[in-house]
Amino acid sequence: MKREVPILITLVSGIFCLIAFFVPHPFVHDLYGDVQNWAIVVVGCTYVLGVANLLRINVRQAQRMEGDWIYKIVLILGLLITMAVGFSEGNYYSDVHSRFQWIYRTFYSPMTSTMFALLAFFIASAAFRAFRIRSPEALLLAIAAFILMLGRVPLGNAIHPYIPAAADWLMEIPQNAAKRGILIGAALGVMATGIRVILGLEKTYGSGGEGGA
Amino acid sequence: MGSPDATARGRLNSRAGRRAWQSGRADSPGRGTPLIRSLRFRFSIGSFGAAVSFALSLGLFSAASPAAAFPLQASDTPNDGGGSITLEWTAPHPTAKEWILVRREHGGTFAPVTTIEGTVRSFRDGAVQTGVTYEYQLVAQPTDPQLDSDVSTPARATAAWFDRTKLNVLVVSGIFFLLLFFYIRQAEGGVRWTFRKIPGLAAIEEAIGRATEMGRGVLYVPGVQEIDDIQTIASMILLTKVAKMTAKYETDLLVPTNSPGVYTVAEEVVKSAYADVGRSDAYRSDQVRYITSEQFAYVAAVNGIMLRERPAANFLLGAFFAESLLLAETGHSVGAIQIAGTANVHQMPFFVVACDYTLIGEEYFAASALLSNDARLLGSLKASDTVKIFLIAVIVVGSLLLTFGQSWLTDFFATQ
Numbered sequence: 199m200k201r202e203v204p205i206l207i208t209l210v211s212g213i214f215c216l217i218a219f220f221v222p223h224p225f226v227h228d229l230y231g232d233v234q235n236w237a238i239v240v241v242g243c244t245y246v247l248g249v250a251n252l253l254r255i256n257v258r259q260a261q262r263m264e265g266d267w268i269y270k271i272v273l274i275l276g277l278l279i280t281m282a283v284g285f286s287e288g289n290y291y292s293d294v295h296s297r298f299q300w301i302y303r304t305f306y307s308p309m310t311s312t313m314f315a316l317l318a319f320f321i322a323s324a325a326f327r328a329f330r331i332r333s334p335e336a337l338l339l340a341i342a343a344f345i346l347m348l349g350r351v352p353l354g355n356a357i358h359p360y361i362p363a364a365a366d367w368l369m370e371i372p373q374n375a376a377k378r379g380i381l382i383g384a385a386l387g388v389m390a391t392g393i394r395v396i397l398g399l400e401k402t403y404g405s406g407g408e409g410g411a
Numbered sequence: 412m413g414s415p416d417a418t419a420r421g422r423l424n425s426r427a428g429r430r431a432w433q434s435g436r437a438d439s440p441g442r443g444t445p446l447i448r449s450l451r452f453r454f455s456i457g458s459f460g461a462a463v464s465f466a467l468s469l470g471l472f473s474a475a476s477p478a479a480a481f482p483l484q485a486s487d488t489p490n491d492g493g494g495s496i497t498l499e500w501t502a503p504h505p506t507a508k509e510w511i512l513v514r515r516e517h518g519g520t521f522a523p524v525t526t527i528e529g530t531v532r533s534f535r536d537g538a539v540q541t542g543v544t545y546e547y548q549l550v551a552q553p554t555d556p557q558l559d560s561d562v563s564t565p566a567r568a569t570a571a572w573f574d575r576t577k578l579n580v581l582v583v584s585g586i587f588f589l590l591l592f593f594y595i596r597q598a599e600g601g602v603r604w605t606f607r608k609i610p611g612l613a614a615i616e617e618a619i620g621r622a623t624e625m626g627r628g629v630l631y632v633p634g635v636q637e638i639d640d641i642q643t644i645a646s647m648i649l650l651t652k653v654a655k656m657t658a659k660y661e662t663d664l665l666v667p668t669n670s671p672g673v674y675t676v677a678e679e680v681v682k683s684a685y686a687d688v689g690r691s692d693a694y695r696s697d698q699v700r701y702i703t704s705e706q707f708a709y710v711a712a713v714n715g716i717m718l719r720e721r722p723a724a725n726f727l728l729g730a731f732f733a734e735s736l737l738l739a740e741t742g743h744s745v746g747a748i749q750i751a752g753t754a755n756v757h758q759m760p761f762f763v764v765a766c767d768y769t770l771i772g773e774e775y776f777a778a779s780a781l782l783s784n785d786a787r788l789l790g791s792l793k794a795s796d797t798v799k800i801f802l803i804a805v806i807v808v809g810s811l812l813l814t815f816g817q818s819w820l821t822d823f824f825a826t827q
Contacts, residue, residue, distance in 0.1 A: 220577050222492040223570045224541075237639060241672045248671025248701035255697045266719065306705075313707035317733065320740040328764040377756050380772040382802060384754040386795040387776025388641050389587055391648075399787050400648050400779060 205398035212396030252277070276305075342368055480559060485547050485566035493541030493570030499533045500549065500560060506530070507551035507558045517544040517565050526552070541568045579824050586801065590794040598786035604793050611750050611768035612778055615726075618748045619656045622723035628663035629653070630722040632713060632738060634729020634753070635706055638672035642754055646729035647673075647680050648779040649752075653726060654684035658693055666699040667716060669709045674701035710734040714741040727751040727766065728775070731758045739765035752778065 211233065218230035253274065260270040284291045284298045291298040329340045348354040349365020394400045481503050488495035498512070506529045513521040514536065527534055527549075539545055544567045551558035622629050631653055633646040650666065657664040666681060668674040678699040685694040702712045714737065717725070725742040727735070727749065735751075735758040742749045743765050751762035752770030762769045770778055773795070780788035809820045 220574055220581060221572055222490060222574050223572050224492050225570075227492050241637065241670075244671035244675045246671075248674050251674060251699075251701045255700055258697075306708075309711070310705065310707040313711050313737070314733065317737060320736050324736060324740055324761065324764045380756055380759070383773030383799065384756075384776065386587075386799055386802075387754070387773040389584070390591075390791045390795040391641060391645050391776045391779075393588070393591060394780070394788060394791050395644060395648075399785075399791070401651075 201401075209396055209398060212392070216396075249277075342372075480561045483547055483549055483560040483563040485545070485563035487566060487569050488535060490571050490574040490576050493568050494539060495535055495537045496539050496545060496547075496566050496568050497533065497535050498547055498563065502529070502532065502549075503558060507549075507553075507555065509552040510549040510560075511552055512536070513548050513550055514539075514545050517546060521548065539568050541570055543567065576826075579826070583798065583802075587794060587798050590797050591791055594790035594793040594797075595787045596790075598790040598793075603786070604789060606777075606781060606789070606792060609770065609774050609778070609781060611752065611770045611774065612781055614748070614750055614768045615653065615782070616656060618724035618726075618750060619653070619660060619662055621748055622657075623660040623662045625723045627723035628665055628720055629657055629724045629726070630713075630717065630720070630742075630747070631664060631666045631726045632729070633666065633668060633673055633677060634727075634731055635669040635709060635734060636730035637670050638676050640730050642730035642775075643673055645776055645779065647676055649726075649728050649782075650677060650680050651684050652779065652782050654681045655688050658685040658688045658690040661690075661693060664698055665716065665720065665722070667702045667709075667713050668700065669702065669706075670704055671701050674699060706732070706734055710737045713738060717741050717745050717747070721745050722747050725749045727753075727762065728770070729753065730755055731762075736761040736765060742766075 214233065215230065218226050221227070256270040256274055260267045260274065280298070280301055283301060287293075287296050287298055290296055293299065325343075329336075329343060331337045331340050345361065346365045346368055348357070349362040349368075354361040354365070391400075481501060484499045485496055486499075488497045508529045510527045510529060510531075512524045512527055512534060514524045515521045524536060524538070524547075525534075536545075536547075544565045546565055547563040549560040619629055631650055633650065634640075634643055636643050638644070638647075654664060656662075664681065666677050668677055678696075681699050682691075682694055685691055702709050716722075717738075718741065722745070725738075725747045727738055727742070728751065731738075731753050732755065735753070735755075739749060739751060739762055749766035750768045750770070751766040752775035753759065753762065754772050754775055756772070759769065759771055763771075777792050777795075780792050805820065805824060809824065812818070812820050
């Protein structure tokens with residue numbers, strides 16, 4: 199029963215969602231909207247489990263004073279203070295001058311921008327490795343990348359107008375063809391995976407101790 | 412606000428203005444015919460005067476060559492869930508600056524619906540009730556009765572039971588379903604197929620074995636999308652395989668998640684996998700963790716885990732966005748063997764550069780079937796390969812037909 203019930207729910211929900219994709223009639227579509235709302239409610243409930251997990255793990259590590267325990271305390275305090283401020287401000291938490299927004303602008307926004315900015319350095323180091331020419335394919339990649347980068351800056355056009363045109367051609371013809379090929383394959387993979395899950399061929403959940411695949 | 416047109420619109424938007432407008436405008440179809448309006452007015456002032464006026468008006472009209480009222484087509488919007496009527500018209504030349512679209516229930520009085528630019532030639536009224544019959548008219552702004560449209564034929568919004576624009580999807584899906592069941596039946600009958608080797612899949616066990624030998628852990632990152640995303644679902648399927656191997660080899664597995672929904676499912680998946688190989692005792696509740704739902708905060712946390720724990724193997728399997736390279740480069744810097752897989756085309760180059768093995772698009776979705784070697788799952792791979800051949804044939808034939816001026820095949824497969 200532990201396996202059959204989830205599979206049955208998945209089967210019924212999956213087939214219903216497939217039907218709803220083709221049927222615009224409100225009789226089906228309104229029910230489809232309800233099903234999506236149920237999913238949102240379920241995901242909302244999982245936040246309680248998620249926060250409980252986060253607190254349990256970090257409080258325990260802080261209590262044991264395991265490595266970097268000080269950061270665990272920062273995390274716990276950050277979570278609790280932000281939640282307390284947000285709840286205390288009720289519906290006004292998203293106002294520009296609210297304390298919640300102040301926390302967001304002063305702490306969260308600069309830190310997340312910093313993380314994103316690191317991407318530039320990571321791209322440089324990854325590009326350095328990617329453009330080492332160790333095979334004919336790598337040579338082709340390096341040439342294509344060189345033309346593309348040159349064609350995307352004013353210097354390329356200054357050297358010769360054909361360079362931006364070649365960059366555009368690379369993006370629109372070979373790049374697009376490869377990308378669409380990958381997308382068609384991925385779309386078929388999505389269909390196959392979806393059907394396998396809906397029909398219960400993939401045993402991923404609720405198989406504990408029953409010898410799933 | 413101050414312009415006459417804006418004033419007129421403001422009047423129409425107010426309830427009092429609308430009533431006043433209705434009382435003045437609520438006359439019958441044919442308002443747009445200047446000759447009839449002219450006749451009505453002039454016959455009311457006596458027979459002699461009428462005769463003179465009629466003659467004058469005839470002469471006047473023939474001299475001015477006024478624009479005739481133009482037809483307004485109203486019909487149910489096809490392939491929708493009802494509540495919508497589509498209007499189409501060919502406006503006269505010169506056209507009005509703006510139209511006020513008026514609507515009435517069949518036999519009722521007109522009320523304004525909206526103002527439309529004079530250059531527009533169609534409009535979809537999505538604020539009607541399904542099953543009620545409506546009539547429409549376009550009224551010129553600034554007011555010029557000669558430019559008004561005819562009253563449309565009555566139209567009624569209905570709800571469709573099948574969206575015919577998705578017929579092509581239904582056909583391909585139908586073919587896929589039939590092939591799927593056909594190949595599953597063949598597989599159950601003992602037929603086996605050969606699929607090309609995917610190096611990334613063979614490397615999964617190798618990577619976990621390496622982690623075991625080095626006495627270090629395995630890090631599994633299931634992407635940054637919710638559990639309803641098919642890439643995350645595929646990632647959970649692969650997590651089952653990885654968790655069984657780590658349980659078997661007694662290797663530490665850590666799964667930081669970006670969503671509480673994914674955390675809940677991943678925890679159940681890992682727990683079940685450990686139980687399936689008889690190692691329930693080895694499962695620890697802190698192996699699967701919810702970190703945060705914020706993208707870069709999650710990256711910071713996972714990168715921190717990589718730098719502190721220094722896992723020997725990193726699995727980056729799921730839907731990734733800007734964080735892909737941040738994660739993969741950090742993993743590379745700590746010397747972990749990295750296996751990535753995603754269907755997000757724009758992130759694939761980053762993984763190809765920074766990871767040892769990358770499952771690209773369909774390889775990622777085929778991974779679980781190839782790893783399990785289950786005949787029924789392999790049947791689904793065979794079905795998708797066959798549909799792929801069919802689609803390639805459609806692309807080639809469609810290109811040839813288009814070259815010779817035939818577009819019916821490409822039109823059929825075009826999506827909205």
